[in-house]
Amino acid sequence: MSPRLLLACALLPACAASPAPPPAPVAVCPVPDRDAPVVRASDMSPETANAEALLLRNARLIDGSGGAPQVGVDVLVRGGRIAEIGKSLATPAGAAVIDLGGRTLLPGLIDSHTHLLSEMAPSHAEGVMREVQESDADLALRGAAHARTTLLAGFTTVRDVGGTFAIRSLRDAITAGRISGPRIVAANHAIGITGGHCDDTNGLRPDVFGGPPDFRAGIADGPDEVRKAVRHQIKLGADVIKVCATGGVLSSGDGAGDPQLTPAELVAIVDEAARAGRKVAAHAHGTEGIKDAVRAGVHSIEHGSLLDADAIAMMKKKGTFLVPTVYVGRVIEQAADGGKLAADSAAKAKFIAPRMRDSFARAAKAGVKIAFGTDAGVFPHGDNAREFSVMVDLGMAPKDAIVAATKNAAELLGLRDLGQVKPGYVADLVVVDGDPLADIRVLERPALVVQGGRPVRPPAW
8 A cells, every 4th residue: 555545744834932831841853832723612512612711620630740640630721721720729700610520631642643634445456546546635625534533532732744735724724723633743745765665656657646756745865855855845834854764564665674764864854854943753663774763863763663672772862752653553463464455565564563562662661762653544543542552551551651642742742831731831631531540541532622721522421
């Protein structure tokens, strides 16, 4: 299946910095802070949806910092931000009040690796047909449904890592409040070599697409050309640069573990991105490609399937995040067994998936920084939280899995006032029944979702 079906992109115009955000660890290349989007909560009562303030009473608070839960807590929201946290807070005039009844309140969840415009085709052949039949308009319209599904699943922010320019209309519509969806940190076209994982025309006749892709679609060879590709994505508004440092599972004609971009090309990409204040995310399955990317200074390794002890030590020393996507490994194994993948992709899936799980377990145990990411689009959008249970099954403590999807993910994305429930932070919040520290799977069933201080999923009680 062509990787284009599994990738998405977006353009986010730079916004003014948020007013007086609280101190937070400064990322190497932070993306600009964004104002919270106005989301129409049409299914809420007018009083709740349009209230000047929102008071959430009697919460069991997991604030995203990794600290112990607090019980009987009230959280007051004003102007889309958390104004006060305490017990028995006074109700301001005009405030809407929701009694949580002791339910668990967490920061809005962050998925650092999504593809909002994509969905898995029922078969390889149907995927190829989509590739040659569908336009960016088709992708954007599909993405609008996926965006709302993702938001209602409790994911109020996502990083969308590469594809076409179709998602910019979706992104802009969300930012303007015309439709609901998560705020998006976008990569535009992912950057890779001719014939590599990022080359959507692998195995297809180039003339069908009007000729081979070039730097405008992220395909470039040599340090000068990859710099040009980076500049082009940034020119068109990319918040983050995504690169394909190795081959992939669902692309044709390349080995999933084979290195692709050279060390010199990776250094050029990271340098050019840094000049514009952008971070770099590296798709990397194979050990050599992972090490090349870490040495070059990328900020995150996506998938990281074949980590050895040296790669783990390098990532820990440099502070490179791992975005593991372990749930999707199980999904592609099932797709391979069900005959939904091309033969070469099926073989790669069965080889990579168990090794991805082992690499994650060893990296987490060694203390590598983990940011939550799923590869949603390879599996149905809205199932993002299924990643949590796989992480925990592989040995990660539930509290650390939650931090990966809140504080850590916000740090990786460079969003200084998201990912924790703290005064001054954007009021992105999720409420669940039960205790995710005892059963992480309760995060798959949000009972209330608040984005920018506005409920977008009404209380389910």
